[in-house]
Amino acid sequence: MFNHILLQTPVPRDLPLDLPLPKEVLIVLLVFSFLLHILFVNLMVGGSILTLWSQIKGLKDKDYDTLAHEIAETITVNKSLAVVLGVAPLLSINALYTVYFYSANALTGIFWISVIPLVTVAFLLTYAHKYSWKVLENNKSLHISIMGLSVAIFLFIPLIFLVNINLMLFPEKWNTIEGFAHALTLPNVFPRYFHFLLASLGTTGLFIFWYFGRKSYDFESHFTTLTRYEIRKKAYSLTFGASAAQFIIGPVVLLTLPTKGFSWHLIFTIGTGVIFALPAMYWIWKGITGKAEDIANNFWKVALTLGLTITFMGSGRHIYRATALAPHQKLVEAKTIAYEKEVKKATEEMKNAPAEKPASDSPGETIFQAKCSACHAMDVKVVGPPIKEMVSIYKNDAKGLHDWILKPGKKRPDYPQMPALGLSEQEINDVANYILEQK
Amino acid sequence: MDFPIFHLDFMGDRLLIAIIAVLHVLINHGLAVGFIPLVTWIEYLGFKKGGKNAIVNNEWDQLAHRLMTVAFIITTTIGAMTGVGIWFASSLVNPASIGSLIRVFYGAWFVEWTVFVTEVVLILLYYLSWKRSLVSIEAKAKHIKLGAALSIFSWITMSIIVSILGFMMDTGSWVENKTFIAGFTNPIYIPQLAFRTPLAALMAGAIGLFLTKLFTKNGSSFQQDSSKKIALWMLLMLPFTLAGALAYYFKIPELMIGNLPVAVGTMDFQSWYDLLVKFIIGALTTVLLIAGTVYFKPKLKIPTIVYILPVIGMLGFAGIFERIREFIRKPYVIGNYMYSNTLRKEDYPLFKRDGVLAHATYSPVKEVTEDNKLLAGEQVFMLSCSRCHTTHGINSVVDKFENMYSLKAGEKLNGDLMKNYIKHIENARYFMPPFPGNEAELDALVEYIKHLQEDGTPIDNPVTSMR
Structure with a gap:
């Protein structure tokens, strides 16, 4: 019988408070602070996966264990930056997309809040792993399992965020979605998930390429057989492979998005991003296949062009959202305005309504109805004793009744305490008189 | 809302x-x-x-x-x-x-x-x-x-x-x-x-x-x-x-x-x-x-x-x-x-006039009828009480009423008393917000709480279950 309501797209109202800054400013802040945040998230997730991989490989080749240790040192720094940099985009999306973001959060409730304990545990595990390298030297399986668990958590968390980010785009599903597992089936969740994982690996490859290439980094004191070139070549190859795979998964992400958010503007933005990625791919390829001493020749150009690609992709992401939500936002705005009008009207009506007839001509009775009748009746105990009992106690002690109402307390063990009512002296006298008049 | x-x-x-x-x-x-x-x-x-x-x-x-x-x-x-x-x-x-x-x-x-x-x-x-x-x-x-x-x-x-x-x-x-x-x-x-x-x-x-x-x-x-x-x-x-x-x-x-x-x-x-x-x-x-x-x-x-x-x-x-x-x-x-129920004070006149359900985006019922009373009551509870109270858990609404009326085991809640109490709740308990809804919703809420007292099942909320 309620199906007709469930099938409608819910149109909530927005909060009746102005945006704190012009919308365009908030959008710029949102897009750029998010890119900064996701960069460190990528490094945290990618770094953890590579640490795990390298440490397992390190069981046979000691140098890979060292490599794992060196990468692990960076995770604990990157993860702190990832969290703190997440605050600004969270703040901005809360302000800009209040209704959409909170609705998606609520619809995946338990999973949404479980981000907090899960990430906390993953962080503690990364510290446990980093600081127990020596202690657990002879118990590698345990040591590697610690990282394994941490990686497992890091691989799960993005799904929660992606479900939320997806769900906020589709108000038409809000009435029918039943929790997190159901929302996972939205068509765009998993393509975006793999898109994110590949981005993490690609970004981390570039980071490692830079990290182990620094002049100040004393490579030879750490590694015995692995060379700087070998690690850098592997890192570059990872970035190349992950980015090449994006050429396949990227179109899948785009095609699985519902068409409601498509526009030429979007295609143009994403296309520009792809174009910037092409020379980067070429330079990386040249680095990998060229001479050892030339591998880093085009590194900063690669970082810049891929940085531009990511910026265009991040903007495309916003453009899709803006286009997809625009019609619904209009409905929300109209509904909010209409609602505020009704609020004003109802408030006016209440003000102008003929003053409600007092419950009685006697002021004491009126006060009693408003302030006392919730707990006291004439003949029976409600919360406190009945009026009849009051009369029997105070019939010759009007002052006693007055003092009690002024500063009530608890007299009877099986009754709750009476609260103070904040009545004026006149009101107390009126209500006390009214009570004592009842026989 | x-x-x-x-x-x-x-x-x-x-x-x-x-x-x-x-x-x-x-x-x-x-x-x-x-x-x-x-x-x-x-x-x-x-x-x-x-x-x-x-x-x-x-x-x-x-x-x-x-x-x-x-x-x-x-x-x-x-x-x-x-x-x-x-x-x-x-x-x-x-x-x-x-x-x-x-x-x-x-x-x-x-x-x-x-x-x-x-x-x-x-x-x-x-x-x-x-x-x-x-x-x-x-x-x-x-x-x-x-x-x-x-x-x-x-x-x-x-x-x-x-x-x-x-x-x-x-x-x-x-x-x-x-x-x-x-x-x-x-x-x-x-x-x-x-x-x-x-x-x-x-x-x-x-x-x-x-x-x-x-x-x-x-x-x-x-x-x-x-x-x-x-x-x-x-x-x-x-x-x-x-x-x-x-x-x-x-x-x-x-x-x-x-x-x-x-x-x-x-x-x-x-x-x-x-x-x-x-x-x-x-x-x-x-x-x-x-x-x-x-x-x-x-x-x-x-x-x-x-x-x-x-x-x-x-x-x-x-x-x-x-x-x-x-x-x-x-x-x-x-x-x-x-x-504290997260309803704005300035919206109260509207709620009093139309009821809360009429303006609740996600409520499957917008008006209380004889047939939907319990469902409507549950919605009113969720909208106006659930930020602080549960049905049978911590700070349970049933316990609150039973304790307040000093009920002995097996004694049933009295709907008329509860209605009168909730109507004046902000006078009786200064830390409680006034009840936002209209008469019919008050009635449905009280019916629902009475039903809760008899039936121990908590609310099954799809949002918070592990689905």
Whole structure:
């Protein structure tokens, strides 16, 4: 019988408070602070996966264990930056997309809040792993399992965020979605998930390429057989492979998005991003296949062009959202305005309504109805004793009744305490008189 | 009203926020704001005691480093995540309230964010460059300055967020003019900040003293010397904390008058207020006794377990203040603007006229009829009661009524009495918001609560089940 309501797209109202800054400013802040945040998230997730991989490989080749240790040192720094940099985009999306973001959060409730304990545990595990390298030297399986668990958590968390980010785009599903597992089936969740994982690996490859290439980094004191070139070549190859795979998964992400958010503007933005990625791919390829001493020749150009690609992709992401939500936002705005009008009207009506007839001509009775009748009746105990009992106690002690109402307390063990009512002296006298008049 | 409702029908939604928030405050005060300056001070003492041939005195420097290790690991994991967690939990439990706060305080929060990023970068630099700072006097001196900078930034982060906390209790002139400055300079900002600053330092001292006992060799002269310094730190902070606590204590009734239609003096408030005095006296006396003994009788052997007492005392002390802060803002979640059921005060005339269901986006019923009474009642409960009450769990609505009417086992609730009570609820219990709905909804709500009393099943909420 309620199906007709469930099938409608819910149109909530927005909060009746102005945006704190012009919308365009908030959008710029949102897009750029998010890119900064996701960069460190990528490094945290990618770094953890590579640490795990390298440490397992390190069981046979000691140098890979060292490599794992060196990468692990960076995770604990990157993860702190990832969290703190997440605050600004969270703040901005809360302000800009209040209704959409909170609705998606609520619809995946338990999973949404479980981000907090899960990430906390993953962080503690990364510290446990980093600081127990020596202690657990002879118990590698345990040591590697610690990282394994941490990686497992890091691989799960993005799904929660992606479900939320997806769900906020589709108000038409809000009435029918039943929790997190159901929302996972939205068509765009998993393509975006793999898109994110590949981005993490690609970004981390570039980071490692830079990290182990620094002049100040004393490579030879750490590694015995692995060379700087070998690690850098592997890192570059990872970035190349992950980015090449994006050429396949990227179109899948785009095609699985519902068409409601498509526009030429979007295609143009994403296309520009792809174009910037092409020379980067070429330079990386040249680095990998060229001479050892030339591998880093085009590194900063690669970082810049891929940085531009990511910026265009991040903007495309916003453009899709803006286009997809625009019609619904209009409905929300109209509904909010209409609602505020009704609020004003109802408030006016209440003000102008003929003053409600007092419950009685006697002021004491009126006060009693408003302030006392919730707990006291004439003949029976409600919360406190009945009026009849009051009369029997105070019939010759009007002052006693007055003092009690002024500063009530608890007299009877099986009754709750009476609260103070904040009545004026006149009101107390009126209500006390009214009570004592009842026989 | 405008969001799908998240509801934990056993633990209650408030407890979710409370656990995360209290944990965060304790870590923030005890291991960051108050602790970093303490660690930096100990590091500085080690630097001064370095003598002619060494950059630092190793014992002191190592103690400072170990204390910082504890602070670093906890603040960058549980501390950081519970901070985000308050937002996550609020977005589930009170979306309208946190959303409104963000619209008002976006600027403050954004500045807070930049300070916060600086703080994280500094803590990473400070902790991770510790070993490298031991190479030269200049490097060590620079490292200590880094500690001082970190201390200042930690304090600034707290001082911004305290403004927002203060705003929630007392909106000052914001309700009239709705400007950012009016909100930011709300009247209890300074008293709160003046109280929280020494409180944080004292909490840090209690934790530091306990950890020092664990980290140093029992009975060694270093243990005595270092503990003595931390005890001195605590004794110096004690009078400021006491003064701040008392100022806050006497300010509370004044704060409440703004919010409340009635004067102070009810059982619920009085019991918290009395408990507060006990906590002030109890915690501060414990601190005084133990820090005093360590300072004046450093040779006296005290078992480790005793060192835990000031820690527990101070954590309890801070915890009770948070609880009271929560309590005295009732019946509002944002003073004089939004009730604790997250309905705006200004919307009440409309709700009274049309009912709440008519304006509830996600309610499957918009009007109470004979056929849908229980379903409508459940919706009214979810909209107007569920932010604080559960059906059968913590702070259960059924228990509340049974206790209030002193019902014996098996006795049934009386619907007429309940209706009359709920209608005047804000008069009878000043901390309760008025009932927002119309007559028919009141009727449905009462039917639903009566049904709950007979039928023990909690609400099955798709949003909070593990589907």
